[in-house]
Amino acid sequence: MENESDYLCTQLFMITIISGTNRKGSMTMKVAAFYKKIMSERSSEPVSLLSLEELNCWERSPELLKSEQELLIPSEKFVFVMPEYNGSFPGILKLLIDNTDIRKCWWYKKAAIVGLADGRGGNLRGIDHLTGILHYLKMNVLYNKLPLSRINEEIDGEGQWLKSATENVIMHQIEEFLKY
Numbered sequence: 001m002e003n004e005s006d007y008l009c010t011q012l013f014m015i016t017i018i019s020g021t022n023r024k025g026s027m028t029m030k031v032a033a034f035y036k037k038i039m040s041e042r043s044s045e046p047v048s049l050l051s052l053e054e055l056n057c058w059e060r061s062p063e064l065l066k067s068e069q070e071l072l073i074p075s076e077k078f079v080f081v082m083p084e085y086n087g088s089f090p091g092i093l094k095l096l097i098d099n100t101d102i103r104k105c106w107w108y109k110k111a112a113i114v115g116l117a118d119g120r121g122g123n124l125r126g127i128d129h130l131t132g133i134l135h136y137l138k139m140n141v142l143y144n145k146l147p148l149s150r151i152n153e154e155i156d157g158e159g160q161w162l163k164s165a166t167e168n169v170i171m172h173q174i175e176e177f178l179k180y
């Protein structure tokens with residue numbers, strides 16, 4: 001970077017996709033990776049993926065501070081992909097939020113939410129819980145929130161979608177969020 005304004009110009013329009021679980025081998029990570037692939041193809045803005053698998057979110061750890069500086073603060077838009085664990089989204093995602101500098105990371109930015117569940121609900125309750133929290137954080141949340149039910153019947157071992165109708169609604173959400 002030549003100077004500070006170059007830095008600001010290149011950093012202001014990042015998009016970060018957050019894979020909202022620390023469970024290894026999660027379906028959430030597969031879905032988040034799919035969002036990253038498609039959004040990278042369709043957006044002129046850099047798209048990053050933040051996994052909570054190895055991230056120490058229990059405190060303002062060095063890794064968390066690094067993610068904050070490199071991804072969360074520079075991003076203007078976030079996609080939260082999160083599984084349903086016991087009727088809502090995982091605690092690790094709330095820990096991440098609670099241990100960030102909320103003004104710099106979240107205030108007045110934009111978010112899209114994708115819920116996943118093995119059951120029929122598609123994490124609808126978790127989507128509502130997170131929406132309330134993101135509104136508390138002064139974020140603008142895309143109206144098109146996507147509940148993905150029976151997720152283990154949706155994706156094969158290679159991460160390919162088995163049902164074109166599901167892939168279509170994902171594409172539609174992505175298109176809307178890129179324009180949002």
Ligand SMILES: Cc1cc2nc3c(=O)[nH]c(=O)nc-3n(C[C@H](O)[C@H](O)[C@H](O)COP(=O)(O)O)c2cc1C
Nearest residue numbers: 021023026027028083084085086087116117118119
């Ligand atoms: C701790 C835990 C709690 C869960 N609770 C629910 C639940 O309340 N409802 C549901 O439909 N699925 C539940 N599941 C199943 C997940 O939705 C399923 O594992 C799905 O693949 C998404 O989670 P994953 O990203 O960790 O794979 C739970 C899974 C775990 C590990």
